[in-house]
Amino acid sequence: MQIMSATDPPAQFDEVVLPHLDAAYNLARWLAGNDHDAEDITQEASLRAFRFFGGFRGGNSRSWLLTIVRHTACTWLKKNRPDAIVPVNEDQLQEIEDPAGPDPSAAFSGADAKVLQTALEQLPAEFREVIVLRELEGLAYKEIADVVDAPLGTVMSRLARARRQLQQCLSRKGDWK
Amino acid sequence: MNCAEMHPLLHAYTDGELDLVRSLDVEKHLHTCPACATLRNSILSLRSALRSGNLAHPAPPALRERIRRDVAGVNTEPRPRPRERRPWSWQWLMIGAAAGALFMVALPPAGISPGDRLTDDLIAGHVRSLMAGHLTDVVSSDQHTVKPWFNGKLDFAPEVRDLAAQGFPLVGGRLDYLDGRTVAALVYQRNKHFINVFVWPENKPDTARRTELRRGYAVMQWNAGSLHYSVVSDLNEKELGEFADDLRK
Numbered sequence: 001m002q003i004m005s006a007t008d009p010p011a012q013f014d015e016v017v018l019p020h021l022d023a024a025y026n027l028a029r030w031l032a033g034n035d036h037d038a039e040d041i042t043q044e045a046s047l048r049a050f051r052f053f054g055g056f057r058g059g060n061s062r063s064w065l066l067t068i069v070r071h072t073a074c075t076w077l078k079k080n081r082p083d084a085i086v087p088v089n090e091d092q093l094q095e096i097e098d099p100a101g102p103d104p105s106a107a108f109s110g111a112d113a114k115v116l117q118t119a120l121e122q123l124p125a126e127f128r129e130v131i132v133l134r135e136l137e138g139l140a141y142k143e144i145a146d147v148v149d150a151p152l153g154t155v156m157s158r159l160a161r162a163r164r165q166l167q168q169c170l171s172r173k174g175d176w177k
Numbered sequence: 178m179n180c181a182e183m184h185p186l187l188h189a190y191t192d193g194e195l196d197l198v199r200s201l202d203v204e205k206h207l208h209t210c211p212a213c214a215t216l217r218n219s220i221l222s223l224r225s226a227l228r229s230g231n232l233a234h235p236a237p238p239a240l241r242e243r244i245r246r247d248v249a250g251v252n253t254e255p256r257p258r259p260r261e262r263r264p265w266s267w268q269w270l271m272i273g274a275a276a277g278a279l280f281m282v283a284l285p286p287a288g289i290s291p292g293d294r295l296t297d298d299l300i301a302g303h304v305r306s307l308m309a310g311h312l313t314d315v316v317s318s319d320q321h322t323v324k325p326w327f328n329g330k331l332d333f334a335p336e337v338r339d340l341a342a343q344g345f346p347l348v349g350g351r352l353d354y355l356d357g358r359t360v361a362a363l364v365y366q367r368n369k370h371f372i373n374v375f376v377w378p379e380n381k382p383d384t385a386r387r388t389e390l391r392r393g394y395a396v397m398q399w400n401a402g403s404l405h406y407s408v409v410s411d412l413n414e415k416e417l418g419e420f421a422d423d424l425r426k
Contacts, residue, residue, distance in 0.1 A: 013248055018241070025236035039240050046244045052332040054378075067329035113230040120232065134192065135227040141194045146325045160188045163223055 013050050020062045021046070023137050024069045030132045031073040031125060037081070045072035063143045070129070070147055119169040127162035134159055183213050191220045295356055295407075300394045302353055303373045303409040306362065312371065313349030313364050323350045327361055333404070335361040335376040343423045345372065355407075365420065372410040372420060379405035386421055388414065397421045 024045060029038035045068045049056075056064055120128060129148055133139045139147070145155045183206055189195045190203040207214050306312050315326040324337040330352060339347055348364040353375060360377040379400060386399040395417045397408040408421050 014245070018244070021236045021241055021244070022233070025240065026233045029234040035234075035237075038234070039237065042236065042240060043244055043247065047247055050248045052329075054332060056334075064328060071329050113232065116226055116230045117232055120227075131227070135224055136233045141189070141192065146328060149326060151322065156185060156189060159192075160185055163188070163220060167219060167223060 013053060016056070016061045017046065017049050017053075017065055020065045023062060024065050026136060027066055027069050027129070027132055028073055030120070030128055031070070032077065033121065037076070041073045041076050042069065044076065045069040048072060060143060060146075063139070063146050066133070066137075066139075066147045067149075070149075115170060116166075119166050122169065123162060123165060127158055127165060130155060130158045131162050131166070180210060180213055183210070184216070187213060187217055188220060191217055191224075296389050296391060296396050298355055299373075299375060299396050299407050299409050300391060302355055302362070302375065303371075303394065306351070306353070306364075306373055307371060312351070314351035316349040318347050320347060323347060323363070326350060331359060331361055333361075333376075333378045335363065335404070337363060338424060340365060340420070340423050343419075345420050345423065367410075367412050367416060367420070370410055370412040372408060372412060372417070374424065375407040375409070377405055378403060381405070386418075386425070388418070390414065399425065401425060 021042070025038060025042045028041040028045070029035065032038045032041055045065070049065055049068050052068070120131060123131065126148075130144055133144045133147060134141075141152055141155055141159075144159075145152045148155065150158075183203065186195060186199060186203055190200055195203065207217060315323055317323050317326075318339075318341065320337040320339045324334070327335060327350065337347070337350070341347065345365045345367055348366050348371070350364065351362050353360050353362040355375055355377070358377055360375050363374040363376065365372040365374065380403055381400045383402070384400045386397050389396045389398075394409060394411055395414045397417060399406050399421075406424070408417060408424070410417050410420075412420070
């Protein structure tokens with residue numbers, strides 16, 4: 001539970017929401033793919049969060065904000081960059097995997113950041129967002145399920161497949177030892 | 178446990194998301210299976226590469242300032258009406274509703290109170306939900322799935338209760354539009370009868386349950402905890418009353 005010590009809405013917003021602005025921007029940046037769009041999305045999502053703030057009853061403010069960011073990003077991208085959204089269903093996600101990929105058990109060490117960044121950018125959005133939420137933001141499975149609006153089992157399988165794809169991607173670039 | 182069964186668990190284990198019993202199973206397996214142990218190491222090294230790779234984008238300071246200013250600005254304006262927050266597709270509905278309201282002002286229909294109109298709207302909402310095959314946006318009998326689904330879609334958090342033990346299993350939830358605002362609709366079932374529970378915030382003191390019967394439908398309404406509840410169904414009044422009481426407990 002968040003303790004709301006301040007009573008006026010902007011001060012509460014500062015205490016409860018703004019501490020998660022880095023996480024919000026990071027998610028928006030990875031979904032949008034560039035700084036400019038990410039700033040627009042984060043700004044819009046923050047305003048929505050502020051307006052919906054009356055509906056926030058304590059609890060996990062980071063998941064709450066990230067849910068709004070993701071929702072805003074989807075709507076924003078659909079409206080402004082419809083080509084950026086490629087809807088895929090779970091079956092297709094399965095097919096994207098390279099069945100004849102390299103041995104996923106190969107040990108990984110020190111791919112340079114650029115290669116890793118490109119590999120993450122190339123993941124389907126459904127995979128990219130779970131990696132960002134889990135590995136970069138450290139969310140628990142349950143929190144990720146809330147944010148991406150999917151059952152826990154789906155989150156687990158997306159995460160496993162996202163990692164496998166990243167590893168395959170990296171090994172193709174010869175960064176496996 | 179064989180390796181194929183082990184792989185999905187390995188991710189959860191590495192993420193610290195596995196319960197104790199299954200964690201012990203995984204640990205036992207890792208001691209005897211070099212392939213799975215290597216896979217676990219690769220998950221760990223991918224993680225450390227991702228975390229040390231400077232891949233997180235922090236919010237630019239200028240953006241933070243802009244949002245602070247925005248929020249301060251919003252707050253000095255009059256509180257936004259719910260309709261201003263609605264996506265543009267609702268605007269046509271609002272125009273329609275405004276035109277309708279004008280018409281009603283011009284020709285006040287005798288004997289129709291706002292309460293009557295709301296009752297009609299509630300029944301219409303219930304019937305529409307069954308006709309359009311759009312009873313639920315989120316289908317789940319699990320209250321812990323339905324409640325989070327509303328997160329970020331509404332400016333309030335409806336309570337979602339599991340009443341399966343009382344003979345009213347939860348079917349799911351959806352967003353609906355009633356009385357000029359977006360509302361939460363929870364759907365329960367009793368045998369072949371569906372029950373719509375419409376919930377929206379209303380700053381009024383708690384009230385007792387009141388019942389109206391109209392065209393074979395029962396509508397029960399009450400206020401509790403600054404929320405308004407409307408229950409609509411073609412279920413008989415007695416059983417719907419039991420449902421309403423279970424919901425209010």
